[in-house]
Amino acid sequence: MAGRRVPLQTTLVAIVLVVAAALAASCGGTTSSEQTTPPATPASSASGSTPISAADATAVRDVAVAYWAAYNAYDAEKTLSYLDEAYRPSQDKIIRGEISQLKTFGVKLGVSEKSAPVLTAPDQAEMYLTMKEPTGTRTLLMKLTRTGDVWAITYVGEVK
Numbered sequence: 001m002a003g004r005r006v007p008l009q010t011t012l013v014a015i016v017l018v019v020a021a022a023l024a025a026s027c028g029g030t031t032s033s034e035q036t037t038p039p040a041t042p043a044s045s046a047s048g049s050t051p052i053s054a055a056d057a058t059a060v061r062d063v064a065v066a067y068w069a070a071y072n073a074y075d076a077e078k079t080l081s082y083l084d085e086a087y088r089p090s091q092d093k094i095i096r097g098e099i100s101q102l103k104t105f106g107v108k109l110g111v112s113e114k115s116a117p118v119l120t121a122p123d124q125a126e127m128y129l130t131m132k133e134p135t136g137t138r139t140l141l142m143k144l145t146r147t148g149d150v151w152a153i154t155y156v157g158e159v160k
Contacts (some may be wrong), residue, residue, distance in 0.1 A: 052116075067079060079099065102116075110131065111140075113127065114130045120143075123143075
């Protein structure tokens with residue numbers, strides 16, 4: 001077996017799987033000590049929610065869709081622009097690193113709505129998303145806050 005070369009395609013698949021596993025561990029997570037642990041399931045937060053207007057639900061969805069579109073376009077600046085100013089510094093290095101890895105291997109994340117946006121407090125909303133990636137499917141929680149007419153992301157993380 002000495003001198004036998006591993007096909008390039010096999011090597012690339014292995015690299016993509018390693019990167020995807022690393023992303024699964026960290027993608028969209030938070031390192032900020034100011035963030036609280038998200039609820040374990042979507043149902044746990046629904047009981048504390050209040051009705052959301054159609055306009056606010058659309059605005060929240062639009063921010064979520066735009067955020068993930070920027071992520072998949074490998075545009076770190078645009079991705080970071082959807083984050084609340086207080087949340088952005090804790091996520092800057094993480095997002096830039098993840099986008100760099102995604103771009104290196106040409107990986108795109110498939111993100112879709114799992115549950116409709118709900119208000120959890122005045123000017124605060126959350127929604128659950130399903131993320132499909134090369135190594136599997138995860139459930140993500142996105143929290144947003146409204147300042148004036150603008151919704152901004154205050155938390156993105158995986159829930160078990």
